[in-house]
Amino acid sequence: SYELTQPPSVSVSPGQTASITCSGDKLGDKYASWYQQKPGQSPVLVIYQDTKRPSGIPERFSGSKSGNTATLTVSGTQAMDEADYYCLTWDNKVFGGGTKLSVL
Amino acid sequence: EVQLVESGGGLVQPGGSLRLSCAASGFTFSSSWMSWVRQAPGKGLEWVANIKGDASQKYYVASVRGRFTISRDNANNSLYLQMNSLRADDTAIYYCAREITAGIGYWGQGTLVSVSS
Numbered sequence: 001s002y003e004l005t006q007p008p009s010v011s012v013s014p015g016q017t018a019s020i021t022c023s024g025d026k027l028g029d030k031y032a033s034w035y036q037q038k039p040g041q042s043p044v045l046v047i048y049q050d051t052k053r054p055s056g057i058p059e060r061f062s063g064s065k066s067g068n069t070a071t072l073t074v075s076g077t078q079a080m081d082e083a084d085y086y087c088l089t090w091d092n093k094v095f096g097g098g099t100k101l102s103v104l
Numbered sequence: 105e106v107q108l109v110e111s112g113g114g115l116v117q118p119g120g121s122l123r124l125s126c127a128a129s130g131f132t133f134s135s136s137w138m139s140w141v142r143q144a145p146g147k148g149l150e151w152v153a154n155i156k157g158d159a160s161q162k163y164y165v166a167s168v169r170g171r172f173t174i175s176r177d178n179a180n181n182s183l184y185l186q187m188n189s190l191r192a193d194d195t196a197i198y199y200c201a202r203e204i205t206a207g208i209g210y211w212g213q214g215t216l217v218s219v220s221s
Binding site: 031045048093 | 154
């Protein structure tokens, strides 16, 4: 079965840049999307079709892809960005295992 | 504003059945692909099933195929998930979701399903 691999955790200092990766077989040929989930809340879409940002999502969130790895970048990270982040490839309907972003 | 409100969760014994509902508003429901996504306690997200706007296409994750049935009522802007032969590993929060191109655009607040004796 298809798998997407994310690091379990990423730590960043306030104001710095955090990068969360998502890798999978032939991910370069598929679209990736990213979801933010804070404790006790539903997920929220932050990036879709690799690089697009929905309206209402701050510009500090950006997406990119190189080869079979998609990356979510949070620039100027704020305390409110602390959350779990999940990538998704719709071709396979598979989510990554999730990455806990800690802002320390 | 897109709103998705799930209901129908609860405690059920192994082997039992439950029907989840999702009331949708704020968008053209009848032309939207819809999904159910679940999240076991303390775990990650798992896509469960989806259905095309006219209900002509339905897809399921392998672990629920043959036990769960997704359906919709476009006249009442409602999405359903009939869950039969429930198992302990079906315990999760179940989210109703509206799809976008290549992803999930909107999520409901979720409804908790607990399968236990």
